[in-house]
Amino acid sequence: MSQDFLESILITGASGFVGACAARALLQRGHPVHLLLRHPGRTWRLNGVIDHCNVHFGDVRDASAVRACFQTAQPQVVLHLATRGAYETQADADAILTTNIVGTQNLLEAAGEVGTSLFVQTGSSSEYGFKSQPMRETDRLEPNSIYAVAKAAQTHLGQLHSRTGTIPVVCLRLFSVFGPWEEPTRLIPTLLRQARAGLPFSLTSPDTARDFVYIDDVLDALLDFPRLRKAGGEAINLGSGCETKLRDVVAEVLRLFPTRSQLRWGAFPPRQWDTIHWSADAAKAERLLGWRPRHTLAEGLAKTAEWMRIIGDENGDSDLRSAA
Secondary structure (H helix, E strand, O other): OOOOOOEEEEEEEOOOOHHHHHHHHHHHOOOOOEEOOOOOOOOOOHHOOHOOOOOEEOOOHHHHHHHHHHHHHHOOOEEEEOOOOOOOOOOOOHHHHHHHHHHHHHHHHHHHHHHHHHHEEEHHHHHOOOOOOOOOOOOOOOOOOHHHHHHHHHHHHHHHHHHHOOEEEEEEEEEEEEOOOOOOOOHHHHHHHHHOOOOOEEEEEOOOOEEEEEHHHHHHHOOOHHHHHHHOOOOEEEEOOOOHHHHHHHHHHHOOOOOOOOOOEEOOOOOOOOOOOOOOHHHHHHHHHHHOOOOOHHHHHHHHHHHHHHHHHHOOOHHHHHHH
């Protein structure tokens, strides 16, 4: 059994979509898993696995709570997935800035004190702002929201610590991740649920573009600790490289569920970050991590729909909403 297999992992934001999926995958691999959670009651994504984790409660903005968690957990690897501002309901600028910047600084300092050997944090494609070409890590960052500014600052903070400290810090810039355990109110779970029921789709412009990447593909990179250690200081895109228009997402959903759902284009107002161009240049991920997505959009949608049928839909979608 390898040393890497036994490494202790600390996950922040483990009650969130990507964090919960990472926790499940790491437990399956046999890792000791520690979770730093802010809300004792928001753990529906961890049902069935939380009892197998070491749970610590605290806010990343609380330096003393973070330090106490690290002193107890002594993690070899930190997956910093906690964030604030990714949802429209999270609009408090102070909370966004302090969580993403001050919280990250607290974690980095605590990791240095206990000798953590790898610190991985998730960035956002929104750091780039609007681009007409696939987004590259060498592009100038032009964030167009408080959240995007905070995530860009978080990236720079991690890179600073990687250059001046002893911990390799890697930022994985996530594009539009989807799959099992995603927030039920997000685009793809909503479309799948409505299509199955034959309900109308209230949509923004059909030309709105995203780069969708399936959760299992993201985990391939996020949990590749040997390669990530060699990429300290780097920001790396995790996206499919495919620009997908909203009309094409809807078409794929309706192939799965050939219903007569009415399409109400323009019924949903555009958000400030909506654009007709949005895709990743993922060449750096392939070069440094040997990573490329294994799932097409259609394959990911099919797997998500099947999961929703078994767990996320018929098992009580209203309960998921109330717990989210």
